[in-house]
Amino acid sequence: MPAPTGAEPRWAAAQVAQRVLDQGQASDAAMEVVCQGLTRGQDRALARRLVHGLMRDWPMVSGLLKALLQTPLKRRDRGVYFILCIGLSELRAEREPDHAAVNAAVEATKLAKAKHMSKLVNAVLRRFLREREALEADQADALTVQWGHPAWFIQALQHDWPEDWQRILGAGNVSPPLTLRVNRRHWSRDDALSALTQHGLEAHPIPGLADAVELERRVAIRDIPEFSTGGWSVQDASAQWAVDWLQLTPGLRVLDACAGPGGKAAHALERADIELHAVDSDGERLARVETGLARLGLSAQLIHADATSVASWWDGGLFDRVLLDAPCSATGVIRRHPDIRWLRQAGDLSNLVATQRALLDALWPLVKPGGILVYVTCSVLADENDRQMASFVERHSDGSILQSPPTPTAPGRAVSPGWQVLPGEGGWDGFYFAAVERV
Numbered sequence: 001m002p003a004p005t006g007a008e009p010r011w012a013a014a015q016v017a018q019r020v021l022d023q024g025q026a027s028d029a030a031m032e033v034v035c036q037g038l039t040r041g042q043d044r045a046l047a048r049r050l051v052h053g054l055m056r057d058w059p060m061v062s063g064l065l066k067a068l069l070q071t072p073l074k075r076r077d078r079g080v081y082f083i084l085c086i087g088l089s090e091l092r093a094e095r096e097p098d099h100a101a102v103n104a105a106v107e108a109t110k111l112a113k114a115k116h117m118s119k120l121v122n123a124v125l126r127r128f129l130r131e132r133e134a135l136e137a138d139q140a141d142a143l144t145v146q147w148g149h150p151a152w153f154i155q156a157l158q159h160d161w162p163e164d165w166q167r168i169l170g171a172g173n174v175s176p177p178l179t180l181r182v183n184r185r186h187w188s189r190d191d192a193l194s195a196l197t198q199h200g201l202e203a204h205p206i207p208g209l210a211d212a213v214e215l216e217r218r219v220a221i222r223d224i225p226e227f228s229t230g231g232w233s234v235q236d237a238s239a240q241w242a243v244d245w246l247q248l249t250p251g252l253r254v255l256d257a258c259a260g261p262g263g264k265a266a267h268a269l270e271r272a273d274i275e276l277h278a279v280d281s282d283g284e285r286l287a288r289v290e291t292g293l294a295r296l297g298l299s300a301q302l303i304h305a306d307a308t309s310v311a312s313w314w315d316g317g318l319f320d321r322v323l324l325d326a327p328c329s330a331t332g333v334i335r336r337h338p339d340i341r342w343l344r345q346a347g348d349l350s351n352l353v354a355t356q357r358a359l360l361d362a363l364w365p366l367v368k369p370g371g372i373l374v375y376v377t378c379s380v381l382a383d384e385n386d387r388q389m390a391s392f393v394e395r396h397s398d399g400s401i402l403q404s405p406p407t408p409t410a411p412g413r414a415v416s417p418g419w420q421v422l423p424g425e426g427g428w429d430g431f432y433f434a435a436v437e438r439v
């Protein structure tokens with residue numbers, strides 16, 4: 001068998017990038033389709049790293065390519081265009097020797113059935129290496145290039161976070177840690193940590209979170225002991241904190257109104273013997289709740305419905321707790337999904353805010369007097385977070401915001417109303433939380 005040239009993962013990465021940037025597909029979904037042909041785990045990991053690298057460097061790379069190509073490539077040559085993008089981003093990241101990255105990109109043109117363009121790919125990448133300093137300097141002034149995020153998002157952050165916008169953008173360009181949740185119905189966190197140590201995996205508990213463990217370095221899930229038998233789930237620290245906001249005790253009737261794919265639903269069931277009703281409007285995501293709960297030995301009443309159409313699914317019983325983990329811009333988890341910054345458009349925000357508001361208003365009457373609604377997003381934008389909840393409590397005089405967070409030592413800050421964790425703070429994802437009691 002001939003030695004691998006590295007062309008396969010580069011070509012796969014180029015195709016995924018094209019699906020994300022030209023067609024608006026999520027990179028995880030595109031990766032699943034495109035990377036089916038990559039049999040080696042290391043090739044899949046490389047393709048993923050290359051795609052993520054390009055997502056973080058897209059404004060610079062697209063600017064460089066504009067300068068390097070004397071005439072723009074034709075529409076039918078988009079595959080080659082993205083091979084060049086991946087190649088430039090890889091050369092800029094400087095993880096591979098230059099000649100290896102250039103050769104792999106040139107070889108990738110054959111897989112793209114564009115061997116006739118291999119000379120062009122070679123020439124463009126080599127010219128970049130010769131003229132790198134001047135070419136990069138020409139692009140460097142733009143904020144989009146400096147931070148690798150779209151202009152609308154930079155402006156929104158400058159408005160909402162005048163002191164912190166640079167820190168938020170910087171955090172979006174750093175890979176997150178691998179954080180696990182111990183299934184406390186399966187074993188204790190101490191036992192789970194010992195099992196990791198026995199397998200040579202270094203990890204530490206996350207302060208303030210009873211079930212969270214952070215690995216010192218990322219590993220494949222299959223290498224984590226007792227993962228398949230339900231000992232663990234992958235879940236970021238901020239997402240794990242949501243269950244503390246619910247203040248669960250045995251016997252409570254709980255609604256998870258936007259449950260798919262089920263991370264917080266499973267955590268709630270691991271925490272306490274509750275009666276959980278899990279709603280999602282997306283059948284596929286609800287199916288993932290079912291599979292996830294089965295792996296962990298848990299169960300809930302699953303309801304496939306639009307939560308705002310209460311009459312179509314509600315049995316009439318009030319809930320002690322309602323968790324609304326609302327659909328949102330996901331701008332707090334860009335470090336985890338670097339494609340989000342290009343998939344979201346400024347215009348998406350008003351629809352998301354309207355959906356969140358409709359969900360809040362529809363679900364509020366389902367909360368028992370004395371019960372609590374917890375509103376959570378993985379967004380850093382005030383329109384979806386504190387502004388949304390300020391407007392909610394103005395509309396609902398029987399809603400009283402709970403002022404203190406359930407864990408005083410958690411990262412983040414009080415906002416008005418609620419609590420905001422910015423991405424990377426304490427190593428956590430960017431999330432917003434607010435708890436409202438029905439008085």
Ligand SMILES: C[S@@+](CC[C@H](N)C(=O)[O-])C[C@H]1O[C@@H](n2cnc3c(N)ncnc32)[C@H](O)[C@@H]1O
Nearest residue numbers: 258259260261262263264280281282306307325
């Ligand atoms: C942020 S995700 C929830 C994540 C989930 N709580 C977890 O921890 O795994 C938002 C979910 O809301 C669902 N959704 C969006 N609009 C909805 C609606 N009107 N009714 C019910 N579910 C909805 C989406 O399908 C998506 O699964």
